Each structure stands twice: as structure tokens, then as C-alpha cells.
Amino acid sequence: MIPDSSFGQVVSLSAKRLVQDVPRPGSGGAVLRDVLAGGPFDAAVTGFVLACLGESTDPVLWVSDRMSRRENGQLYGPALRNFGFRGHVLKVEVSHPRDVLWAMEEGAACAGLSAVVGEIHGAPEVLSFTATKRLALRAETAGVPIWLIRSGDHGALSAARERWRLSALPSQTHPYNPQAPGAPLWEAELFRARGRSPGTWVAAHDPTAAEPANRLRLFPQSGDGQMAEDDRATADLAG
Amino acid sequence: MDRWQRMTAQQRTLPDDTVPVVLARQGAHGPVIHALGAAAQARGISAGERVVDVQAIHPDLHVEPADPEGEGALLARVALWARRWCPWTVRDGADGIVMDVTGAAHLFGGEAAMLRDMGARFAMQGLSARLAMAPTRGAAQMLARFGAAGTICGPQEVAELLAPLPVVALRIDSDTSRLLTRLGLKTIGALMEVPRVALMRRFDRIAEDRNPLVLLDRALGRLGDPLNAPGEGRRWLARARLPEPVIDPVPHLDGLAADLCTQLAQAELGVRLLRLTIYRVDGEWRSRNVATASASREASHVLRLLRGKLDGIDPGFGFDLLTLEALRVEPLALHQDHLEGGREAGRDVAALLDRLTAKLGPERITWPVWVQSHLPERVEGRVPALTGAPAAPPVLSRDRPLRLLTPPEEIAVLYAVPEGPPARFRWRRVAYLTTRHEGPERIAPEWWRDRPGTRLRDYYKVEVGDGRRFWIYRQGILGDGRGGDPHWFLHGIFA
Numbered sequence: 001m002i003p004d005s006s007f008g009q010v011v012s013l014s015a016k017r018l019v020q021d022v023p024r025p026g027s028g029g030a031v032l033r034d035v036l037a038g039g040p041f042d043a044a045v046t047g048f049v050l051a052c053l054g055e056s057t058d059p060v061l062w063v064s065d066r067m068s069r070r071e072n073g074q075l076y077g078p079a080l081r082n083f084g085f086r087g088h089v090l091k092v093e094v095s096h097p098r099d100v101l102w103a104m105e106e107g108a109a110c111a112g113l114s115a116v117v118g119e120i121h122g123a124p125e126v127l128s129f130t131a132t133k134r135l136a137l138r139a140e141t142a143g144v145p146i147w148l149i150r151s152g153d154h155g156a157l158s159a160a161r162e163r164w165r166l167s168a169l170p171s172q173t174h175p176y177n178p179q180a181p182g183a184p185l186w187e188a189e190l191f192r193a194r195g196r197s198p199g200t201w202v203a204a205h206d207p208t209a210a211e212p213a214n215r216l217r218l219f220p221q222s223g224d225g226q227m228a229e230d231d232r233a234t235a236d237l238a239g
Numbered sequence: 240m241d242r243w244q245r246m247t248a249q250q251r252t253l254p255d256d257t258v259p260v261v262l263a264r265q266g267a268h269g270p271v272i273h274a275l276g277a278a279a280q281a282r283g284i285s286a287g288e289r290v291v292d293v294q295a296i297h298p299d300l301h302v303e304p305a306d307p308e309g310e311g312a313l314l315a316r317v318a319l320w321a322r323r324w325c326p327w328t329v330r331d332g333a334d335g336i337v338m339d340v341t342g343a344a345h346l347f348g349g350e351a352a353m354l355r356d357m358g359a360r361f362a363m364q365g366l367s368a369r370l371a372m373a374p375t376r377g378a379a380q381m382l383a384r385f386g387a388a389g390t391i392c393g394p395q396e397v398a399e400l401l402a403p404l405p406v407v408a409l410r411i412d413s414d415t416s417r418l419l420t421r422l423g424l425k426t427i428g429a430l431m432e433v434p435r436v437a438l439m440r441r442f443d444r445i446a447e448d449r450n451p452l453v454l455l456d457r458a459l460g461r462l463g464d465p466l467n468a469p470g471e472g473r474r475w476l477a478r479a480r481l482p483e484p485v486i487d488p489v490p491h492l493d494g495l496a497a498d499l500c501t502q503l504a505q506a507e508l509g510v511r512l513l514r515l516t517i518y519r520v521d522g523e524w525r526s527r528n529v530a531t532a533s534a535s536r537e538a539s540h541v542l543r544l545l546r547g548k549l550d551g552i553d554p555g556f557g558f559d560l561l562t563l564e565a566l567r568v569e570p571l572a573l574h575q576d577h578l579e580g581g582r583e584a585g586r587d588v589a590a591l592l593d594r595l596t597a598k599l600g601p602e603r604i605t606w607p608v609w610v611q612s613h614l615p616e617r618v619e620g621r622v623p624a625l626t627g628a629p630a631a632p633p634v635l636s637r638d639r640p641l642r643l644l645t646p647p648e649e650i651a652v653l654y655a656v657p658e659g660p661p662a663r664f665r666w667r668r669v670a671y672l673t674t675r676h677e678g679p680e681r682i683a684p685e686w687w688r689d690r691p692g693t694r695l696r697d698y699y700k701v702e703v704g705d706g707r708r709f710w711i712y713r714q715g716i717l718g719d720g721r722g723g724d725p726h727w728f729l730h731g732i733f734a
Contacts, residue, residue, distance in 0.1 A: 039705070039707070041709075042732075043642045043734045044734055050734075059588060073642035073644040074645060076731065077619040078615075079639035079640060081634060082638070083641065088607075090588075090604065091604070093603055099599060102598070111587050179677070181675045184733070
């Protein structure tokens with residue numbers, strides 16, 4: 001396997017995936033990551049990005065264009081604390097995706113931010129491969145992770161180091177009320193990544209977990225059988 | 240009065256010259272006369288009388304509201320403008336300017352010529368001035384207000400010229416002046432003849448600046464009375480004069496910014512508001528303002544801010560002078576960066592705010608502020624990041640969606656009338672079947688803010704077939720007397 005690129009990489013689709021292979025999207029260093037919405041009006045993307053932002057109390061620059069605010073609504077501040085997010089959000093609301101990209105580039109050069117999040121709806125002309133390449137390089141030079149939330153886009157070219165697609169799954173059972181929706185579950189598909197193989201997981205977010213690393217957990221998708229298989233593979237590896 | 244005439248003449252026709260015009264301000268017992276025009280003066284009206292009294296005598300009186308603050312601002316400006324004659328000028332009360340022209344009169348061809356020049360220049364501004372020149376400040380003040388117009392008083396004739404003036408001219412309290420008048424001391428001359436000891440004994444309890452004896456001594460030059468003129472603020476300005484007109488300002492900005500920042504560094508100041516002005520060859524000028532979030536004197540930062548502003552500046556046929564001026568400065572001590580070369584995070588963020596605000600406008604870059612309210616859309620406010628600071632969000636016990644639609648969008652819902660949970664709904668032309676729901680959470684209208692007739696809201700968190708979770712609400716209940724059938728709205732999306 002060529003370790004540094006996912007192009008031409010042999011992807012094993014069998015059940016032989018190791019448990020250690022689960023990616024940790026929040027701690028992979030300062031790179032550009034794309035998060036695509038699996039369907040329309042899906043806030044799973046926002047939830048996933050917020051869950052990955054981590055523990056830092058430095059401000060987060062949150063840039064959005066007019067279309068994404070109109071389609072998916074605005075980020076609602078009072079919910080962030082309940083979601084386990086501790087920082088402050090510096091909101092930049094512009095109308096054109098061109099300004100979103102410019103503001104993100106400016107933000108990426110600023111070491112005082114803990115992250116830069118940009119929201120762009122659809123696949124506008126300005127969000128070309130070159131634009132994403134610039135963002136990716138900026139993120140790696142300045143050491144500020146950049147998250148690009150793209151809704152209404154089905155995977156145009158991008159130079160992002162990790163590309164995720166998030167969609168909502170039926171939620172977990174509510175502990176007290178079987179009629180009510182419980183804690184959220186998402187289907188997280190990593191469909192392109194540098195230096196690792198892609199895959200699909202089920203993501204669960206628990207903001208009350210004591211260990212910050214345990215707040216966002218990714219499980220293999222196919223249920224208990226897969227887990228058993230994984231356990232055996234781990235045991236094989238260890239033995 | 241002159242200011243009122245000048246300002247009013249721009250908006251409407253002034254009343255006829257024969258009509259008595261007065262400006263009125265609010266007094267303790269209704270409006271009193273603040274200033275009056277020539278026709279009113281000719282009729283014997285005086286400032287300080289009550290408007291109703293004067294109106295009873297002169298039914299054709301034309302009354303206008305006075306603007307004491309505007310007059311004060313004008314006077315302060317004019318006092319600075321008057322430094323064209325001498326370096327020390329200061330405002331004197333509500334209606335005067337004192338200038339110390341010592342050693343300046345010969346520049347204008349003597350004292351008489353200087354007074355004529357002053358009168359002419361004030362008249363050019365549309366202001367009428369009563370001028371007087373005297374060896375002491377007190378004498379000049381008295382002669383300008385109570386003496387003949389344009390009096391020039393030599394050092395030997397102070398006592399002689401002041402003697403016929405009334406004692407009120409000394410600027411003493413009305414109680415003191417009434418007492419003096421009752422004692423028969425109606426003029427300053429009479430006061431000067433009274434033995435000093437008697438005056439001192441009588442007025443020893445009155446403060447210095449209202450004591451008739453002290454004021455008289457000052458006017459006659461027996462006591463010192465220096466002028467304390469406020470200094471002019473220093474202007475922080477860098478300018479570049481070009482031998483030939485050019486069209487592109489960018490190559491000259493480096494030098495300007497470096498020059499300005501060096502000046503500021505020497506004074507340990509940082510700039511908060513900058514203005515770049517280009518003076519075009521056709522006599523026009525164009526300027527751009529740039530504000531910063533925190534005081535800064537880094538030339539590179541200033542340059543980056545200015546670059547974003549130059550797009551719309553119109554150079555015309557070229558310009559040959561450009562200036563960079565710091566309009567507002569703040570103290571900024573020398574700052575040590577981290578020894579290992581890193582930059583300080585807070586300063587980085589402030590610089591970022593400047594750049595974003597300079598390009599996108601202050602209302603686009605916001606910190607959230609929190610409002611005590613039950614209605615979800617009112618909880619989060621916003622404040623421009625350049626002026627505000629982030630605040631910790633409130634801790635909510637309720638589940639709230641991560642994204643909120645503003646405004647809420649109306650949906651068609653199938654539900655068990657009157658208060659059943661939503662079974663299926665239609666939003667943005669797509670039908671959804673709810674599989675699970677939680678609620679209702681009732682949020683009543685805030686009667687202290689909302690209009691009467693606002694309906695309550697019952698919020699449900701619903702999950703549809705594919706797992707998306709929405710926050711929808713029913714506005715009102717059937718038969719609550721505040722409208723017909725309740726409407727449903729989709730307000731937010733849960734993660």
C-alpha cells in the first residue's frame with residue numbers, strides 16, 4: 001500500500017478491518033477537512049464538526065454564506081453549551097461564497113483561533129479545487145484546523161485531507177420515554193483521506209462523557225457481529 | 240442669534256427685520272429669553288425675561304427655541320479658530336472669547352488695525368462681535384460687554400474707562416450686585432472710591448472669583464490674572480508630496496505607514512482610527528477611514544488594512560499629495576513578543592477582527608450576546624466584534640436545536656385536533672412521517688414585550704423516518720380566542 005495517498009490504494013471491503021483503524025477526526029492535526037451533508041436539512045454535519053472541535057476555549061471563527069443560512073438555518077448559540085462546546089463563536093455572516101473563502105483564509109493565518117469553520121451551500125464556481133488547495137496549505141502552515149461544511153453538494157473535487165459525509169440515523173432509545181427521540185446517531189462516511197483507508201462508521205456523541213476523547217465515538221457500522229469479528233482480529237494481532 | 244439666523248436661513252425664509260425675534264430656553268418658571276435680535280433689542284426687550292411676560296407686551300413676538308449646546312460647540316470652535324491672531328485664546332463663559340494678544344498686535348499693523356481685522360473676519364463668518372482691548376483680562380471683558388464698541392484701553396486709562404460702567408460688569412453674583420446697588424455703589428468708579436478695608440470686611444466670605452474687590456484688583460492690574468489656554472491636540476500625520484501626479488496610491492503607502500508608525504512609537508501610542516486622503520490635481524479629495532479593534536502601530540498591519548480599502552477610491556486624473564492621519568490614538572506601551580518567536584493569541588485575534596471588519600463591515604462580524612428571554616429566537620443577540628466582547632452563554636436545562644431557522648417556516652401538519660402530537664407534516668414540498676416525538680414544551684408569549692393577542696407555542700421535537708430531528712411548534716390552541724385554527728411552524732433542526 002502507498003501510505004501517503006488514497007489514489008490507487010487497494011481498499012479492503014472484507015470484514016478484516018481492525019478496531020485500531022477507527023479515525024479520530026478531532027485530533028488529526030491542523031488540516032483542511034470537508035464535511036458533506038448526506039441529505040438536505042441535515043444538522044448532523046454541524047453536530048459532527050462541533051463534536052470534533054474539542055476542548056479549547058479559544059474562539060472559533062464560524063463563517064457562513066447566505067444560502068446555507070437560508071437552507072439550513074443559523075447556528076444557534078444557546079445549544080452549543082449543552083452540546084459540550086466550551087469556546088466562543090465569532091460569527092461572520094456574508095452573502096457570497098467568495099467572501100466565505102476569503103474570511104476563512106484570513107482566519108487560518110491567525111494562531112489565536114482554535115479552529116475555522118466555513119459553511120457553503122451548493123457547489124459554486126469559486127469553490128474550485130484550487131480554492132480548497134489554498135485552504136489546505138494555509139491550514140497546514142498556520143496550524144489552525146479548518147472545517148468546510150458543504151451542504152447540497154455531492155462531492156465536487158476538493159483538496160481536503162479528509163472528506164467526510166454525514167447523515168442522520170434514527171436516534172438511540174430514550175432512557176425514560178420510548179416515544180421520544182434519544183441521543184443522536186450519525187452515519188459518518190470517510191470517503192477520501194490521505195494516509196488511511198476510507199470507511200463508514202456509526203458516530204455517537206455523548207457530551208457528558210468524562211474523558212474528552214470518549215465524547216465522539218465511531219463504531220463499525222454492521223453491528224455486533226462486526227465487533228466480534230474485529231475483536232478476533234485484534235486478538236490475532238496481539239497473539 | 241447669528242448662528243440661529245445663519246442656520247435658519249438655509250431652511251426657510253427669515254422673519255422680516257421689523258419683527259422682534261427672540262430665542263427662548265427653559266427657565267425655572269417656563270421659557271425665558273436666551274438671546275434676541277436687533278428689532279427686539281430696539282423695543283427694549285432684554286435677555287432673561289419670561290417669554291409670556293414679553294408676549295403680553297409685544298403680541299407680535301417671534302419665539303424660536305435656543306440651542307445652548309450647539310452654541311457652546313460653535314464657540315469652542317471659534318475660540319480655536321481665533322488662534323490665527325495670537326497663540327493664547329480661551330472661551331470666556333457662554334458668550335465670549337479672551338485672547339492674549341501680547342506681542343502679536345504689531346504683526347497686524349497695530350492694535351487698532353488688529354481690532355478692525357477681527358471685526359471684519361467675524362463678520363465674514365456671519366458673526367457679530369463686540370471687541371475691546373485692555374491691559375488686563377478683567378478690564379477687556381468688562382469693556383467688551385458694557386463699554387463702547389471697539390474700545391482700546393491704554394495702560395494708563397484703565398481706571399478712567401472702567402469708572403462709568405455699572406457694577407454688574409464685574410461679573411459678581413446678583414445678590415452682591417443688588418447689595419452694592421442698595422448701598423449706592425452703582426458704578427465701578429463709586430466702588431473704587433470706597434476704602435479697601437471696608438470692602439474687604441464686607442465681602443470676606445465670598446469666593447475669590449466672585450469677590451468684587453478681587454475682581455476689581457484683577458481688572459486694574461493689581462493682582463495677576465494669567466490666561467490658561469488649552470493646548471492644541473497634536474495631529475499624527477504622515478504626508479507624501481509627489482513631483483508628478485500618479486494614479487496608483489499603493490507604492491506610496493509603505494513609506495506613509497512606516498512614517499506614521501515611527502511617530503506613534505516615539506510617543507508610545509497606537510492608532511484606533513486612520514484616514515487616508517488623496518488630494519487630486521483637479522482640486523478634489525477622496526478619503527478612506529479604517530478602524531482597528533485594539534491600538535496598533537505595526538506598519539504591516541496598517542498596510543494590510545488599507546489595501547482592502549483602496550478598491551473604490553477614485554483617483555481621477557491623478558493625485559499629487561496623499562496623507563495618512565491617525566484620527567484617534569490610544570496609549571500603547573512597548574510590547575515584548577514571546578522569546579521563542581511565537582505570537583500572542585489575543586493580539587492575533589484583534590488583528591484578524593480589524594482585517595475582517597475593514598473588508599466586510601462591522602455588522603457582519605459579531606460576538607453573541609445573551610438576552611434573558613423565554614422565546615428561543617430572542618435569547619441570542621449579536622454585537623459587532625470590534626466594539627463588544629464575548630460573553631459566556633447561559634446554561635439551558637432544555638434541549639435546543641443546533642440550527643435555528645429565522646424566521647420559522649410554516650408547515651402543513653396532520654395532527655389530532657386539538658392538542659395532539661404531529662403525525663405527519665409537509666415542509667418545503669416534502670412530506671415527512673414522524674416516527675417519534677417528544678413534547679409539547681409550552682412557551683407562553685412574553686406579555687411584557689409582545690403585542691396583545693400573541694399566541695402561545697407548543698414545541699415538539701420530532702424524528703422523521705430517516706433519522707433527522709426537527710423542532711416544530713404549534714402556534715396557539717384551537718379556541719383560545721386569538722385567531723382561527725392554529726398554524727404550525729418548523730423552527731429548528733437538531734443534530
